[in-house]
Amino acid sequence: MRPGGRDGAPDAVVRVVARLLPGPSLMVAAGLIAKGYAEVGDGFAAGVIVALAIAPSYVALGAEGVEAALPVLRHAPAVAVGGLLLALASGFFPLLLGEPPVSHRPAPGEHVVKIGALELFTPLLLDIGVFLLVVGVLTVLLHQFGRPRREGGR
Amino acid sequence: MILAFALAAAFLFGSGAYLLLKRDLIRMVAGIMLISQCAVVTIIAASLGRGRAAIAVAPGDPVSDPLPQALALTALVIGLATVALLLALVHRAVVVFRTAEQDRLAATEAAHEAALERERRADREEVGPAPEEAGPAEEEPADGGRAR
Amino acid sequence: MLLSIALLVPWVSGALLVALDGRRRAVAWLAVVALAANLAVLGVLAAEVSTGGVAQVVTGGWPVGVGIVLRADALGVAFAALSVLVLLAAAAHEAIGGVRSRTFPGLVVLLSAGLTGLFVTADVFSFYVFFELAMTASYALSAYGGKRRQLRAALVFTAVNLLGSFIFLLSVAGAYRVTGALAMDQVAQRLLTVNPNAAVLIAAGFFTAFSVKLGLFPFHFWLPTVYAGARPAVAAILSGAVANIGSYGLLRFGVALFPEQLRLAGVALVVLGAASIVYGGVMAVARGDAAEMLAYSAIGQVGYVLVALGVGGPVGLTAAVLYSAVNSLNKALLFLASGVRGALVAAAFALGALSVAGVPPAAGFVGKLELFRTGVVAGSAALVVLLVVGSALSLVYLFQVYQRRFWRADPQAVGAASPLAQRLLTAALALLVLALGVWPEPLLAFSGHAVEALLAGNSP
Numbered sequence: 135m136r137p138g139g140r141d142g143a144p145d146a147v148v149r150v151v152a153r154l155l156p157g158p159s160l161m162v163a164a165g166l167i168a169k170g171y172a173e174v175g176d177g178f179a180a181g182v183i184v185a186l187a188i189a190p191s192y193v194a195l196g197a198e199g200v201e202a203a204l205p206v207l208r209h210a211p212a213v214a215v216g217g218l219l220l221a222l223a224s225g226f227f228p229l230l231l232g233e234p235p236v237s238h239r240p241a242p243g244e245h246v247v248k249i250g251a252l253e254l255f256t257p258l259l260l261d262i263g264v265f266l267l268v269v270g271v272l273t274v275l276l277h278q279f280g281r282p283r284r285e286g287g288r
Numbered sequence: 289m290i291l292a293f294a295l296a297a298a299f300l301f302g303s304g305a306y307l308l309l310k311r312d313l314i315r316m317v318a319g320i321m322l323i324s325q326c327a328v329v330t331i332i333a334a335s336l337g338r339g340r341a342a343i344a345v346a347p348g349d350p351v352s353d354p355l356p357q358a359l360a361l362t363a364l365v366i367g368l369a370t371v372a373l374l375l376a377l378v379h380r381a382v383v384v385f386r387t388a389e390q391d392r393l394a395a396t397e398a399a400h401e402a403a404l405e406r407e408r409r410a411d412r413e414e415v416g417p418a419p420e421e422a423g424p425a426e427e428e429p430a431d432g433g434r435a436r
Numbered sequence: 437m438l439l440s441i442a443l444l445v446p447w448v449s450g451a452l453l454v455a456l457d458g459r460r461r462a463v464a465w466l467a468v469v470a471l472a473a474n475l476a477v478l479g480v481l482a483a484e485v486s487t488g489g490v491a492q493v494v495t496g497g498w499p500v501g502v503g504i505v506l507r508a509d510a511l512g513v514a515f516a517a518l519s520v521l522v523l524l525a526a527a528a529h530e531a532i533g534g535v536r537s538r539t540f541p542g543l544v545v546l547l548s549a550g551l552t553g554l555f556v557t558a559d560v561f562s563f564y565v566f567f568e569l570a571m572t573a574s575y576a577l578s579a580y581g582g583k584r585r586q587l588r589a590a591l592v593f594t595a596v597n598l599l600g601s602f603i604f605l606l607s608v609a610g611a612y613r614v615t616g617a618l619a620m621d622q623v624a625q626r627l628l629t630v631n632p633n634a635a636v637l638i639a640a641g642f643f644t645a646f647s648v649k650l651g652l653f654p655f656h657f658w659l660p661t662v663y664a665g666a667r668p669a670v671a672a673i674l675s676g677a678v679a680n681i682g683s684y685g686l687l688r689f690g691v692a693l694f695p696e697q698l699r700l701a702g703v704a705l706v707v708l709g710a711a712s713i714v715y716g717g718v719m720a721v722a723r724g725d726a727a728e729m730l731a732y733s734a735i736g737q738v739g740y741v742l743v744a745l746g747v748g749g750p751v752g753l754t755a756a757v758l759y760s761a762v763n764s765l766n767k768a769l770l771f772l773a774s775g776v777r778g779a780l781v782a783a784a785f786a787l788g789a790l791s792v793a794g795v796p797p798a799a800g801f802v803g804k805l806e807l808f809r810t811g812v813v814a815g816s817a818a819l820v821v822l823l824v825v826g827s828a829l830s831l832v833y834l835f836q837v838y839q840r841r842f843w844r845a846d847p848q849a850v851g852a853a854s855p856l857a858q859r860l861l862t863a864a865l866a867l868l869v870l871a872l873g874v875w876p877e878p879l880l881a882f883s884g885h886a887v888e889a890l891l892a893g894n895s896p
Binding site for chain 2: 561564565568571572575576579584587588590591594595598599601602605606608609610612613616618
């Protein structure tokens with residue numbers, strides 16, 4: 135699996151699309167998370183969409199190229215672990231309040247602050263955590279596949 | 289369960305089982321993916337019946353049980369993680385063995401039997417320096433373990 | 437509260453450790469500390485539930501049936517503590533010898549999170565989720581070492597067990613389809629009234645899934661490659677901790693969810709178990725390599741659990757619980773000892789071998805004794821003969837391994853001795869096996885409580 139084909143630069147169309155995709159995908163992901171509690175959407179779907187938008191860049195530029203252009207991708211493992219910890223925190227924080235895990239605040243029936251369709255309550259943190267986890271893990275995988283092979287057996 | 293879903297699940301499982309019996313490792317992965325999709329379709333179908341809406345429910349209409357949809361979503365997430373991990377393993381196997389054919393994989397291994405014997409001995413000793421000849425020992429294993 | 441902490445500790449520490457470079461000594465020892473903390477929490481929990489009580493948490497404070505139920509009873513806690521103990525021993529073994537991959541310590545701790553969750557959940561679907569968390573960690577672990585042999589072992593292990601997992605998922609879907617419930621209590625109640633054909637089909641699905649994990653006779657084909665190919669510490673983890681999923685699953689799902697189907701299949705289970713015992717024993721005698729022999733021995737040993745389960749009743753089930761506990765300690769000891777060299781190790785290995793064969797001072801004797809009682813209660817002479825033959829076979833093949841490895845004349849073939857700490861660890865595990873054999877009352881009592889807890893759901 136050699137990024138960008140065997141001979142020379144990858145197709146110009148692929149490169150342009152790869153450059154254009156990640157930005158808008160973040161907006162779509164934010165939308166999916168925001169409306170996830172009333173309509174279709176959640177953190178996992180948002181994460182997969184962003185990861186899919188990052189994937190063409192790995193195909194077009196190879197792992198090193200992408201990570202030179204978007205240095206934030208180098209921190210994918212940290213993003214994954216941070217997301218997992220955030221998700222765990224949103225599930226287990228009620229223990230500190232003496233409630234069973236996965237309770238949420240504000241509790242059912244209480245007043246919830248809304249910004250448009252977005253409801254601010256703790257399960258939102260779970261979705262953001264899952265989003266980060268999925269993006270992080272899939273980027274790590276893309277990195278593994280897109281890396282030029284040094285070792286290659288004997 | 290509706291007949292169409294039963295047929296779809298059966299077709300997915302059948303195709304998956306067929307691919308699974310192929311020698312090529314990539315096809316084997318594809319087969320496992322199809323079987324995982326078969327499981328997801330079965331879960332979804334468990335709640336669907338005639339006349340009950342699953343999505344886009346108008347007020348007052350009969351609604352299908354939403355729980356299996358949540359289960360299917362979870363199963364999809366887990367399926368993604370495990371299949372990604374399997375794919376990473378196959379990728380490493382192709383890099384190390386330089387073949388994706390299962391029997392050639394076994395043959396490659398047989399050819400290195402003598403070298404392996406030495407390696408095996410060193411393996412058991414734990415403290416002795418591992419022989420460097422045997423592939424990427426220092427490489428970290430597939431990172432997909434972080435999934436989930 | 438305690439139950440939630442038992443989940444929280446390994447999960448958070450595993451997530452953190454997987455991000456750190458596991459080859460650093462400190463990280464490996466942090467993993468050992470995390471596992472020890474998990475084991476300590478489980479120990480306190482075990483003391484709480486040992487008198488037949490249960491610790492129960494419903495997530496989100498919802499009523500049962502809406503929220504997911506986590507319930508720790510004696511059976512679950514016993515298996516959880518046992519598995520984490522094995523993980524602890526294997527992680528300490530690697531930490532002493534030097535970890536060779538970045539992710540190993542974190543993955544072991546995540547595996548303990550998955551296993552702990554799986555043994556304390558009372559919900560069929562969250563069982564699947566924890567099951568996959570544990571399995572995903574063990575797929576990645578099976579490639580540990582990164583050489584050709586380990587890679588091939590990991591491929592076989594992952595492919596076969598993924599299939600097993602999806603069969604499990606299909607069975608969960610089927611169980612939900614016919615009962616409309618996921619909480620184990622409700623599923624068990626409603627299964628009594630569903631179409632018996634559907635129930636048998638679902639039970640067979642669960643049985644297949646767990647048998648694949650356990651490596652029972654017709655589903656064992658993946659096991660020798662994997663156990664012999666993986667590194668000793670990983671083989672100890674797979675056979676001592678991960679295989680517990682299979683025996684626990686058979687006990688929990690078989691006895692609590694499908695008691696009727698279990699009774700119907702009793703004879704079939706005994707026959708399959710007997711086939712496992714004979715096949716594993718004969719193949720092990722025929723093998724030259726120590727790791728391969730231990731792998732076949734593992735196939736034979738789980739056969740005993742299945743035989744005891746097939747006979748059923750309080751005596752048979754107690755024997756099944758007891759024997760799975762003893763067997764997982766034996767396997768962990770033998771696989772770890774097979775990776776260590778030097779003084780003390782020969783004695784530790786011999787003790788493990790005696791335990792597998794069921795010779796008095798070791799814990800295996802207690803397990804075998806319970807099995808004999810099962811055979812006598814079942815009134816079957818054939819069963820008793822089978823047990824004797826199985827034990828004799830295991831004595832033969834383990835003596836062969838012992839002879840080849842520890843009586844070797846040329847010191848060159850034996851190689852340098854392992855670090856003293858590693859040998860002491862093996863010896864400590866051997867002492868534990870010995871102690872449980874000499875003073876078996878706590879283990880017996882706990883198995884009894886576990887079976888009471890298991891049967892409690894059926895009686896009303």
